[in-house]
Amino acid sequence: MGWKNLDDMDLGGKRVLVRVDINVPVEDGKVTDDTRIRRVQPTIQDILAAGGRPILLAHFGRPKGKVVPEMSLRPLVPALEAAFGTPVTFCADCRGPAAQAAVDSLAEGAILLLENTRFHAGEEKNDGGLAAEMAELGDIYCNDAFSAAHRAHASTEGLARLLPTCAGRLMQAELEALESALGQPQRPVVAVVGGAKVSTKLELLGNLVEKVDHLVIGGGMANTFLAAQGIDVGKSLCEHEMTGTAQDILAKADTTGCKILLPSDVVVAREFKAGAENETVAADACPADAMILDAGPDTVARVAEVMEGAKTLIWNGPMGAFEIAPFDAATNAAAKQAAALTKAGQLITVAGGGDTVAALNQAGAAADFTYISTAGGAFLEWMEGKTLPGVAALTPQA
Missing domain, CATH: 3.40.50.1260 (Phosphoglycerate kinase, N-terminal domain)
Structure with a gap:
């Protein structure tokens, strides 16, 4: 380097x-x-x-x-x-x-x-x-x-x-882990990107569709992508003003060969609280008075299948409202799957971001990941493909 x-x-x-x-x-x-x-x-x-x-x-x-x-x-x-x-x-x-x-x-x-x-x-x-x-x-x-x-x-x-x-x-461990994940990774590479808003991770998504083989989109931002495909997401958290941008990202993925995985089934509820009454429905069947709070078991199975065939995994953001049960199920299941594959030597796993670390710890999966970054903004900017001044300054000038 x-x-x-x-x-x-x-x-x-x-x-x-x-x-x-x-x-x-x-x-x-x-x-x-x-x-x-x-x-x-x-x-x-x-x-x-x-x-x-x-x-x-x-x-x-x-x-x-x-x-x-x-x-x-x-x-x-x-x-x-x-x-x-x-x-x-x-x-x-x-x-x-x-x-x-x-x-x-x-x-x-x-x-x-x-x-x-x-x-x-x-x-x-x-x-x-x-x-x-x-x-x-x-x-x-x-x-x-x-x-x-x-x-x-x-x-x-x-x-x-x-x-x-x-x-x-x-610093050395962070840079080596990130280089192994995005710089010269073992392929296929899968990225899991979750969180509330597409708007906060636009540059990240735009960079990843050029570099990874599979992009799993979860959390609230998945609702925006579903809406961009004409799907009614009821009262779910959704940036309707960003649907055009979501369509652009989907189109860009088509040209780069990146396969985007969106929820095929979702867990919905009428209120956001622990133990709230909920049901699992197809992604295009969210009731008008309900909100999507997690990915469903079919989606989790598809994510597991993609992970099984991958060599490198990058993770940033939860797949659902992981802070409250039972809406932590998809994040927990996917995290445990990634951890098991890592422990078996089948997968290199690199994760970062505040919510990500909390979610992986909650799932009991963090200890088995290859590397978990403690950085927030720096991790995200690196994943976006930006040059970090503090890193650039480590390289001797010609």
């Missing part, structure tokens, strides 16, 4: 500026979910093992260039120390004399956490001056924040232009 990883760098005695995404939920001053912290643990451990000194750069919330005490990274120190098993020093700035002094006094085997990069207006503006001040604190820049790689900020893009640069272990 042209970028370097930690194995390509001489880290001994070096100050390593590591851009991480530890934008984790905090309640009453305590971290309630340390998943993102644990995901960067391999990078930190490898830097320490190689004799490097990790200096963490991160954002937290949206302070919009101002110091907002409630968005300080200081409360994360105990969670970082617990995850990394080593002392973590905190500095109340990410550049300037205080940060320089903290770097100079960093003990061997310890970690330094610098304050929220977004406390400076120059961060989101990708200000060269701020990037230069950060660069003075390190010898090597390591980007381990794929989830922030779609932003051209001082700490994600500008800094990479000023120091020897490499990808951290999480």
